[in-house]
Amino acid sequence: KQEVTQIPAALSVPEGENLVLNCSFTDSAIYNLQWFRQDPGKGLTSLLLIQSSQREQTSGRLNASLDKSSGRSTLYIAASQPGDSATYLCAVAYNTDKLIFGTGTRLQVFP
Amino acid sequence: SQTIHQWPATLVQPVGSPLSLECTVEGTSNPNLYWYRQAAGRGLQLLFYSVGIGQISSEVPQNLSASRPQDRQFILSSKKLLLSDSGFYLCAWSRTGKLGYTFGSGTRLTVV
Numbered sequence: 001k002q003e004v005t006q007i008p009a010a011l012s013v014p015e016g017e018n019l020v021l022n023c024s025f026t027d028s029a030i031y032n033l034q035w036f037r038q039d040p041g042k043g044l045t046s047l048l049l050i051q052s053s054q055r056e057q058t059s060g061r062l063n064a065s066l067d068k069s070s071g072r073s074t075l076y077i078a079a080s081q082p083g084d085s086a087t088y089l090c091a092v093a094y095n096t097d098k099l100i101f102g103t104g105t106r107l108q109v110f111p
Numbered sequence: 112s113q114t115i116h117q118w119p120a121t122l123v124q125p126v127g128s129p130l131s132l133e134c135t136v137e138g139t140s141n142p143n144l145y146w147y148r149q150a151a152g153r154g155l156q157l158l159f160y161s162v163g164i165g166q167i168s169s170e171v172p173q174n175l176s177a178s179r180p181q182d183r184q185f186i187l188s189s190k191k192l193l194l195s196d197s198g199f200y201l202c203a204w205s206r207t208g209k210l211g212y213t214f215g216s217g218t219r220l221t222v223v
Contacts, residue, residue, distance in 0.1 A: 031209050032209065032211065034211050034212060036214070041199075041217075041219065042216065042217065043117075043201060043214045043215055043216040043217045044201065044203075044214040045214075046211060046212070046213065046214075049210075049211040051209075089155070091155075091212070093205075093209070093211075093212070097143055097160065097162065097205070097207060098145075098157055098160065098170075099145070099157070099203075099205075099212055100157075101147075101154050101155040102154065103153075103154040104154065
């Protein structure tokens, strides 16, 4: 069964810290992996998309890595800010054209 | 550029009433379309997906159905809502999934 797990489930940090969010998946035959951000009561905003042939992607203060062989991805957030507070979701795409989501990490960055 | 629209944003419906949520995509043709539900305290669950007009695949047996009457229109329906149908419904589209997925802003459904 294809499953995606995210740890930690929740994280509360002071502003300025560097953060690592973890995502693991059971089936390594992925097409790609996508990180999303979800603000309370809102839809999903795509942050980074990593294709199966890539090792990492960067956008501003965000860096996502992918290790297919170990079934892991990490989202690194540098110099966190209160505006980064949200739920971060990892999702894995397989050849069935379906996206399998993790349960998310709820991040709070306080001033 | 491609955009995805969902409406309504919020909906409160009594048990036993019908449901129709609509999703449309602009700026692309023949997209793959998806309906997800996010129940309180739970992850995102794929309900239906469609790779073309009239082609619907159901992931979870339930009280809901989906239809794709036009290339860029995806509709989620129910004849009689249950309390357990409450949740946050999200529509998404992709180009075969290999180029990532784009989500709509969601519909918050409360069945009372």
